[in-house]
Amino acid sequence: MKLNSKPTRRSFVSALAALGAAILSPRKLFAAASRGPARPADAKLSGFGASGNVYEELGLTTVINGQGTMTVLGGSLMRPEVEAAMALASQHFCSIPELEVAAGKRIAEMLKLPPGYTGLVTSGAAAAMQSGLAGILTGDNEQFIQQLPDLTGMKSEVIIQKSHRNGFDHQLRSTGVKLIEIETVADLRRAVNPKTAMMHFSNFANAAGQIKVDEWLKLSKECKIPCFNDAAADTPPVSHLWDYANMGYDLIAFSGGKAIRGPQCAGLLIGRKDLAAYALLNNSPHEDTLGRSQKVGKEEIIGMIKALESYLKEDHDALTKEWWRRLDSISAEMSRAPGVSTSFSVPDVANHVPHLEIHWDPRHISLEPREAAHQLRAGKPSIVLASNESGLIMNSFMLQPGEEKVIAERLVQLFRAHSA
Numbered sequence: 001m002k003l004n005s006k007p008t009r010r011s012f013v014s015a016l017a018a019l020g021a022a023i024l025s026p027r028k029l030f031a032a033a034s035r036g037p038a039r040p041a042d043a044k045l046s047g048f049g050a051s052g053n054v055y056e057e058l059g060l061t062t063v064i065n066g067q068g069t070m071t072v073l074g075g076s077l078m079r080p081e082v083e084a085a086m087a088l089a090s091q092h093f094c095s096i097p098e099l100e101v102a103a104g105k106r107i108a109e110m111l112k113l114p115p116g117y118t119g120l121v122t123s124g125a126a127a128a129m130q131s132g133l134a135g136i137l138t139g140d141n142e143q144f145i146q147q148l149p150d151l152t153g154m155k156s157e158v159i160i161q162k163s164h165r166n167g168f169d170h171q172l173r174s175t176g177v178k179l180i181e182i183e184t185v186a187d188l189r190r191a192v193n194p195k196t197a198m199m200h201f202s203n204f205a206n207a208a209g210q211i212k213v214d215e216w217l218k219l220s221k222e223c224k225i226p227c228f229n230d231a232a233a234d235t236p237p238v239s240h241l242w243d244y245a246n247m248g249y250d251l252i253a254f255s256g257g258k259a260i261r262g263p264q265c266a267g268l269l270i271g272r273k274d275l276a277a278y279a280l281l282n283n284s285p286h287e288d289t290l291g292r293s294q295k296v297g298k299e300e301i302i303g304m305i306k307a308l309e310s311y312l313k314e315d316h317d318a319l320t321k322e323w324w325r326r327l328d329s330i331s332a333e334m335s336r337a338p339g340v341s342t343s344f345s346v347p348d349v350a351n352h353v354p355h356l357e358i359h360w361d362p363r364h365i366s367l368e369p370r371e372a373a374h375q376l377r378a379g380k381p382s383i384v385l386a387s388n389e390s391g392l393i394m395n396s397f398m399l400q401p402g403e404e405k406v407i408a409e410r411l412v413q414l415f416r417a418h419s420a
């Protein structure tokens, strides 16, 4: 089994400790599990950071993350080698626009992108959306770049399916465009006009919309309008990093700080070289641009390359097996709580990783799912799982070694405490 980082004696010991502690108190269990694998950044600090947990020093509670790559929880945990590459990046000065172009070239080679495509490291997928669209609107016209979000002289509409509107509308609207909502192909054809700048697709909403990812592309080619795919959280599978470029999407956005485990404040805009260049012109470090507030540092650019290299080399099958093993072990423990049952699922897109659903018979256990999630969050250790009307839902890809045992133990305790 190949884990994310090289197993070290310390992580082995802490995994063993977690194993042995299964019958101990949750507090001790947490202490064992929260140490996690050794990292280069475990450098001894004096003053702030001396305890090894900078968050606790600030009075925060760190959580066991059974919900996945949520930006609000900090996304993912960066790979140790990414930290090391970022530390190297911080040792020298260089031209950021030149670095961006060189990084894009390296990324295109690593991902074997089709001819004419490159990558641009942004401060996140949301920034990739805003600067990608800004570039489509302005091209390399300096006056237009300065003028945004005043669209005088530019196109001004973006077409989007109603079911694809989500929390990231703002990154499109910030350029000044109006979102034109459609539902059917006929709506789309009616909506297209000389003001149409782009057709936007939210990859995770593929099933929800009437027009699917391949047809959206086909229609955009037919209408000669650039099309964008927001695939921020849509790795795994790793192939998505090149699939949509190979299909012909003009621009695609990914988060660097989700499953790729790159810098939290990094993202990738993959796309046509001309459009990527225009996006960069609308982005930091260029001043008096819309994207100047989305600064991406030399450390993030370098870290993103390293993260992609590691992500590509990873044994994805072994990783998936490990994610299943963790959920299986939690599911097995649930038999110790009468009235509790479990089921498994894997979403088609976005967080395409194994999920465990935990249900219980309200005649045996009187506890609302939301209240269960709340109690897990408020407990010690603090555990974050999602809930819906029928129970709790979790995934295991952001868990640290041994945390699955802590979760199982805590769930059994919780259900026993509320059993009739």
Ligand SMILES: *Cc1c(COP(=O)(O)O)cnc(C)c1O
Binding pocket: 071, 123, 124, 125, 126, 127, 168, 202, 204, 230, 231, 232, 233, 254, 255, 256, 257, 266, 267
């Ligand atoms: C996370 C996410 C984003 C934003 O990504 P950042 O890298 O945090 O900027 C955009 N769209 C979708 C669908 C996402 O899941």
